[in-house]
Each structure stands twice: as structure tokens, then as C-alpha cells.
Amino acid sequence: MARHWVLEPGVDFLNHGSFGATPRVVLAAQQAWRDRMEAEPVRFLARDAERHLDEAREALGGFVGADPEDLAFVPNVTAGFNSILRSLTFEPGDELLTTDHAYNAAKNTLEWVARRSGARVVVASVPFPIQSPEEVVAAVLGAVSGRTRLALLDHVTSPTALIYPIGRLVSELAQRGVDTLVDGAHAPGMLDLEVASLGAAYYTGNLHKWVCAPKGAGFLWVRRDRQADVRPVAISHGANSPRVDRSRFRLEFDWTGTTDPSAYLAVPEALRFGASLLPGGWAVLRQRNHDLALATRNLLCTSLAVDPPAPDEMIGSMASVPFAEWETGGEVQGIDLYGDPIHDALIDHGFEVVITPWPQRPDGGRWRRLVRVSCAAYNDMEQVTRLAAVLPGVVAGTSGGRRRGAAARRPPETAGEPAGHG
DSSP states (O other): OGGGSOOOTTOEEOOHHHHOOOOHHHHHHHHHHHHHHHHSHHIIIIIIHHHHHHHHHHHHHHHHTOOGGGEEEESSHHHHHHHHHTTSOOOTTOEEEEETTSOHHHHHHHHHHHHHHTOEEEEEOOOSSOSOHHHHHHHHHHTOOTTEEEEEEESBOTTTOOBOOHHHHHHHHHHTTOEEEEEETTOBTTBOOOHHHHOOSEEEEESSSTTOOOTTOEEEEEOGGGGGGOOOSSOOGGGGOOOOSSOHHHHHHHOSSSOOTHHHHTHHHHHHHHHHSSTTHHHHHHHHHHHHHHHHHHHHHHHHTOOOSSOGGGOSSEEEEEOSSOBOSSSSOOOOGGGOHHHHHHHHTTEEOEEEEESSSOTTSOBEEEEEEEOOTTOOHHHHHHHHHHHHHHHHHTTTTOOTTOOOOOOOSOOOGGGOOO
């Protein structure tokens, strides 16, 4: 299936989870939309785009299990959770809950909002390695207090690649009077998604990852009873539009200024493409990628002499495996975005994977590296087998994580970028 993508020959690209990879046919569809726009920009953007966006949103709603009227296109998940968090009002002493597996940009936004309002970010510690989804539930609910106003929780975590039991978490938190904002960056295309049935107040997902839409395609879903309070990051003409044929939510999010909507408009083609790859459509493709991810996880665990760090039910189309040895705090080799020596050495061998610290914010304490591998439609077991054969030698050749002669660096304060997300 690799022929459908324009990926560089000679590189085993096992990092679809960071920024995705867009198939040729979807890129062609995006370019066709751009050509239509540039042929008569005023007609397209001022008169035609609204109708085309409605059609694209209709297709998306059927795929993610949501009423199209409750969906807004956004460039990415980061824009989605910024729209929510910066729209809501918090008071001094309010608590905003997340976990230590949350994406770095999400944590940064929570912390910024909390500082502005005098609220406090509470971080629930979820173990990794982990034995069962119950440990996630216990950690999150154990961090709830009478001041908890909102929980920002991953559907699929970025650094550790765990599927959280999000439906149960949303339900349990709602019973305690806490709204949930779900960071679903990795869920569309990886999981069988029914957004509306989860019951969350807010859900945001990326389409440039596992749906394989162009970069700049994401969505925000807001429950109908919460839409009046939610504004896009950029306030534009919709804020005072006299129209009454569309909701204020729709009017504001559909026009946030002049932009190129071709990534959104190509989403239906990406959905059609994914459905066409294997007999049985998306359900079979998701299962195929999941099976490959489990096989990958098991092979890498054997290669690195570690136990599987999570139960099979918590794995989707990605898997993170910890290296056997703990690093220590202080003056040790850290991870500088994509500049980790093991990552760089693997690039030299023709492999693109994520190498990331765990915990993501070591803060001078004990930490270890994780290798995260994504299994997309264009990946196969031969690539994974090659990686498993090379990885132990690369680790040994970098003296436990440092290239010979390389200067030591501290672990970064924040290292959410390597795994890619928003």
C-alpha cells in the first residue's frame, strides 16, 4: 500500500503519529480545491465555500458519530483546546485537572489560563508501565476535589500511546459535576469513534494523522448546551453577523479570517480513500493497524529485554516501549526535541521513530527513554523487524544514550514536541 504515499524511499517511516502522511490522491484533491479557489477567489470564498464546508462537515459527522451542526473545522487540536480553554471563565481557587501523560501544548495552555485567572492545574499521575485501564480511572478520580471545574483528558496519549477509558472517565466526572474536554488528537481513524455518545462537553480531534487528510485539518465538537460560551481563537465577522439562518457557533467558526480551506474540503476524499484500501473499509484498516502495532510492541519488547508496558486493550495503532535502563537526574543526556542521539543514530540507519523521555517533564528526577512506533497502512512487519534488529546495537553504540564524544545535556523541562500531536 506504500505506493499511495509520497514518502521518501530509503526511510522506514514509522512515525505516522506525529504529523501523519497524506496520500497522493488526497493531495490531488486538495490541489483541485485550491485551483477552484484561485480561479475566482471572491466567488469561492465569499459565496461557495460555506456550502462546500457544510458538505465536508456532513461527511465528517458520519465518520466521527456527531451531528454536523455541532462540529467546527479547526486547523489542529491545539487550536481546538485553545478555543475552549480561552473561552471559559475560571475563578481563583478553581482547579483544572489533567494527567502527566497529557500533551505538552495542552499543559502549557492549561497553565496559561490558570495563571491568568488564579486557578490551579492539578496533574493526576497515571503509571507507566500500566496494568489496566482501572489505574487511569483511579488516578483521575483520586485527583478530583470540590474545586475541580474542568478535566482535559486524552483519548489516546501522545508519549505513551495509551487508549484511556474515556467514556467511563467522562461519565464518572459528570457525576461529580465536572465537564471534560477530550484531547482526541490520535483517535479519528485509529478508533471507532462516536463523539456524541461519549457525553463530554467538548471534543477536539486531528484529521491529518490517522484519517490522512492534509496538514491543517482538525475538528472541534461542542455539546449543544455549551456552544453559546465557546468562541474561536480568532474573533472575526461572525461575531456581529445579522444572519439568523445559522447558529452563532457556526457563523464564528466558519469564518475566522481569510485562509485556505482546502485541507478541510479534502477531508471527504481522505475518508473515501481510507475506506477503499481494504475490503471491509475503515473497520478492517483499523484492525490491521492495531494488529501490526501489537506485533511491533511485542517484538520491540523482546529486542529491548523489557516486559510489555500496557495491556493489549490499551493499544491502538501506536505503541510505546520503555528502554530497560533508568537514566538519573542531573547532568545526563537529555532529549532535545528531535535531537536525541538515539533518534539521530536511527535516522542514520534509515528509521524515523519517536524517542521521548518519560516522564515528559523529568524536573531533575529519574527518567527513561521511550521508543514510540506508529503502524499506518503503508507500514509492514519487515520494517519493524529491521528496526528491532538495529535498535539494541544503536542503544549500545551511544553508550546508554549518549554518542561518544557528545556533551551531556539536562533533560528538558518540557519535551512534548517529539511525539507530535496538535
